Amino acid sequence: MRHRDFAAFIWPSALAMLLFIALPIVSVAVQSLYIEHDQVLVTAENCGPFGCTEETRVDTAATAAKRIEEPLGRFNGLGTYTNRAHLAINEVSAILSDNRGFGDVVARVMNLPFYKALSFTLLYTFLVTPLAMIFGFAIALGVNRLSRSLKGVVIFISLLPYIVTPLLGSLILYWMINADGVIGATLQFIFNDPDLSLKASPTLTWITLIVYGTWHMAPFAFVVFYAGLQTLPKDTLESAMIDGANRWERIRYVVMPHLTPLATFVGLVLLMDNFRVFEPIIGFSAEAHATSLSWLIYNDLTGQVNQMYGSAAATSILTMLGVIILLTPILIRTWREFKRKAH
Amino acid sequence: MKYMTLPATAVAVILGHSAAYAGCGIEAGNVNILSNDFDALGIVINEARACAGDGVTVTANMTTEHRALAQPALTTNPAQYTVTMVANNSIAPLLARDLVRPLDDLVAAHGSQLLEQQLVRVDGQVVAIAFMVNGQNLFMRGDILEQAGLEPPTSIEEMLAAAEKIRADGIMRYPLAAANQSGWFLANEFVNTYMGLGGAFFEPGTAVPAVNSEVGLRTLELMKAMTEYMAPEFLTHTSDELRALYLGGQVAMMNQWASMVNGHIDPEGPAPEIGEATILAAAPTAGGGTVPAAALWWDGFAIAANISDEDAEASFLAMMHGIRPEVAQANPTGAAWLVADFTPPETAQAILTNAQMGAQAYPMAPYMGLLHTALGAELGDFMQGRESAEDALRDVVDAYTTAAREAGFLN
Numbered sequence: 001m002r003h004r005d006f007a008a009f010i011w012p013s014a015l016a017m018l019l020f021i022a023l024p025i026v027s028v029a030v031q032s033l034y035i036e037h038d039q040v041l042v043t044a045e046n047c048g049p050f051g052c053t054e055e056t057r058v059d060t061a062a063t064a065a066k067r068i069e070e071p072l073g074r075f076n077g078l079g080t081y082t083n084r085a086h087l088a089i090n091e092v093s094a095i096l097s098d099n100r101g102f103g104d105v106v107a108r109v110m111n112l113p114f115y116k117a118l119s120f121t122l123l124y125t126f127l128v129t130p131l132a133m134i135f136g137f138a139i140a141l142g143v144n145r146l147s148r149s150l151k152g153v154v155i156f157i158s159l160l161p162y163i164v165t166p167l168l169g170s171l172i173l174y175w176m177i178n179a180d181g182v183i184g185a186t187l188q189f190i191f192n193d194p195d196l197s198l199k200a201s202p203t204l205t206w207i208t209l210i211v212y213g214t215w216h217m218a219p220f221a222f223v224v225f226y227a228g229l230q231t232l233p234k235d236t237l238e239s240a241m242i243d244g245a246n247r248w249e250r251i252r253y254v255v256m257p258h259l260t261p262l263a264t265f266v267g268l269v270l271l272m273d274n275f276r277v278f279e280p281i282i283g284f285s286a287e288a289h290a291t292s293l294s295w296l297i298y299n300d301l302t303g304q305v306n307q308m309y310g311s312a313a314a315t316s317i318l319t320m321l322g323v324i325i326l327l328t329p330i331l332i333r334t335w336r337e338f339k340r341k342a343h
Numbered sequence: 344m345k346y347m348t349l350p351a352t353a354v355a356v357i358l359g360h361s362a363a364y365a366g367c368g369i370e371a372g373n374v375n376i377l378s379n380d381f382d383a384l385g386i387v388i389n390e391a392r393a394c395a396g397d398g399v400t401v402t403a404n405m406t407t408e409h410r411a412l413a414q415p416a417l418t419t420n421p422a423q424y425t426v427t428m429v430a431n432n433s434i435a436p437l438l439a440r441d442l443v444r445p446l447d448d449l450v451a452a453h454g455s456q457l458l459e460q461q462l463v464r465v466d467g468q469v470v471a472i473a474f475m476v477n478g479q480n481l482f483m484r485g486d487i488l489e490q491a492g493l494e495p496p497t498s499i500e501e502m503l504a505a506a507e508k509i510r511a512d513g514i515m516r517y518p519l520a521a522a523n524q525s526g527w528f529l530a531n532e533f534v535n536t537y538m539g540l541g542g543a544f545f546e547p548g549t550a551v552p553a554v555n556s557e558v559g560l561r562t563l564e565l566m567k568a569m570t571e572y573m574a575p576e577f578l579t580h581t582s583d584e585l586r587a588l589y590l591g592g593q594v595a596m597m598n599q600w601a602s603m604v605n606g607h608i609d610p611e612g613p614a615p616e617i618g619e620a621t622i623l624a625a626a627p628t629a630g631g632g633t634v635p636a637a638a639l640w641w642d643g644f645a646i647a648a649n650i651s652d653e654d655a656e657a658s659f660l661a662m663m664h665g666i667r668p669e670v671a672q673a674n675p676t677g678a679a680w681l682v683a684d685f686t687p688p689e690t691a692q693a694i695l696t697n698a699q700m701g702a703q704a705y706p707m708a709p710y711m712g713l714l715h716t717a718l719g720a721e722l723g724d725f726m727q728g729r730e731s732a733e734d735a736l737r738d739v740v741d742a743y744t745t746a747a748r749e750a751g752f753l754n
Binding site for chain 2 (some may be wrong): 027035037038039041043045046047048049050051053054055056057060061063064076080083084085089111113179180194195197199200201222284285286288289301302306307308
């Protein structure tokens with residue numbers, strides 16, 4: 001009976017997940033194994049407002065025949081995964097076999113698009129996740145001590161960065177850090193350097209993006225931790241006070257252990273979200289200095305005119321693998337704790 | 344200037360409505376237009392809308408994301424749109440998949456208003472109708488040049504010398520600006536300079552890239568030299584930001600799109616005194632050449648292949664109504680119109696001079712887009728001084744080759 005009830009409750013969402021999550025993933029995985037057919041090129045005379053030129057064009061009839069034969073394209077196996085735009089196996093092994101020391105290897109590997117994007121994505125994920133949790137926790141502790149009348153307003157204001165659409169939030173900040181913007185001009189004034197621009201150097205751009213990411217994600221951690229604080233056992237806290245624990249000791253030994261399961265949850269969500277960092281790169285026009293895996297997918301699909309579906313699909317699958325690898329340690333830990341409690 | 348054009352447009356729209364399908368000659372059919380989003384195209388689409396009524400529907404989707412939409416939307420049968428606004432670059436992928444139809448019959452039947460130059464032919468067949476030309480030309484602050492005692496420069500080298508003088512005189516710290524945003528814009532600047540130096544992008548008749556060359560290196564050298572006189576965040580500037588900088592009085596010389604000229608010299612705009620002082624000239628030459636360093640662009644329309652002949656005819660007629668010479672005459676500063684009986688105003692002279700001086704059209708080759716994307720993604724490191732020009736061009740070729748293999752253009 002219990003199983004039947006469970007099944008009755010779960011089947012609509014299971015079906016939706018199958019249709020809207022599992023099937024698209026399978027389709028993306030299949031697509032990543034194919035590339036386009038060889039295009040039959042012929043030279044033709046193109047004429048227009050500016051005269052005539054000899055240019056190549058695609059012989060559409062010949063190419064269409066191939067397309068009807070094999071609608072998915074040409075099977076390429078894992079070729080897309082190993083090419084220069086992704087794992088760049090050949091390029092990396094060439095770099096490893098012939099280089100001028102460790103620094104040279106790093107510099108040249110970081111010059112490859114996938115590794116460049118991966119390095120920023122990982123740095124962003126591993127800095128923004130803990131920073132957002134620390135700030136979120138601090139804000140939650142602060143708000144929790146406010147008087148009732150102030151709480152509502154402060155909570156609302158603290159949540160604003162999270163409510164603002166990421167693209168808008170980053171655009172607003174982007175304009176503020178302009179050399180003419182309020183932040184940009186202030187920084188130039190403080191450091192007395194008219195050439196100082198947060199957008200001009202990779203390091204400053206990375207710092208800007210990470211500060212933005214923390215600003216944007218901290219409210220999420222805050223709201224979860226704040227909810228957790230409301231369930232704090234009063235008697236434990238009071239007995240800690242009677243034992244002479246100061247505020248820091250109470251936080252360290254009572255509050256933090258109480259919030260650990262929530263912290264795991266917040267950490268999981270933040271890791272997943274931050275690994276998919278995308279909007280701030282567009283909003284801050286930071287492509288020259290920082291790219292992410294999601295940005296690579298976007299770039300493949302919105303190229304000037306051609307859409308690189310195979311390449312985008314391969315990057316998507318690699319991103320998914322990345323998320324799985326990132327989350328595995330936390331999931332294993334949670335699973336072990338769950339089993340321990342169950343026994 | 345705005346206060347003159349706006350009522351004119353309004354009058355034209357009202358007149359267009361009263362004339363309705365009497366003037367369009369459409370009996371029935373659906374017209375659905377996919378288009379980029381800028382003012383000149385809006386004028387044409389508004390006119391085409393006037394053909395709606397009694398069995399004829401006209402709808403339009405104006406979006407800057409049109410390039411991403413066009414290919415999937417025209418692949419379905421019937422196609423989502425009957426008309427797609429195209430330019431040199433965006434027509435290539437549609438031609439490569441046979442998604443637009445030859446227009447020879449429709450031109451013969453209903454195209455008497457068209458000039459021969461408006462017909463875009465591939466291998467003899469008309470595939471699109473052009474109605475305006477665009478490209479970048481030089482926008483200069485005459486007052487600043489005068490203050491520094493300079494003649495308006497005509498080459499990139501003269502621009503550099505002028506910028507040095509303006510800086511040395513303490514008039515402006517960063518006299519130059521360019522739309523160098525990493526990505527499409529940066530690649531576009533490369534394309535312009537490279538064409539000015541007479542470079543070819545591909546080995547003739549193939550998709551093999553030829554940018555890793557002497558000309559490529561000289562192009563990068565010039566682009567880099569210009570950035571010495573640009574604000575430090577030059578890699579984030581799009582053409583819209585250029586306008587803001589220019590109207591803010593922070594730029595003395597820059598290459599900017601001809602289609603945006605109204606926004607820069609508008610007497611009703613935020614900086615009429617800057618508009619007043621602006622000198623418009625052809626794009627500068629480069630490296631002692633005589634050809635302006637700016638690609639020429641045409642904007643026009645094509646008609647989808649996967650639609651009924653009735654809809655195709657209705658679409659063609661509606662567009663003919665939209666680009667009839669009276670529309671250009673009513674909106675002389677709206678664009679550098681390419682239609683019969685149009686006398687270009689002063690604002691359009693600079694871009695037409697580009698063409699007269701022998702500027703080349705942006706290539707229509709089907710793989711040019713891939714090269715453009717590779718340029719945009721790989722030149723940023725060089726522009727920031729983190730990579731040599733040789734390495735940057737090698738990266739461009741590698742990135743392009745990877746993409747062109749996936750797209751089936753190279754083996």
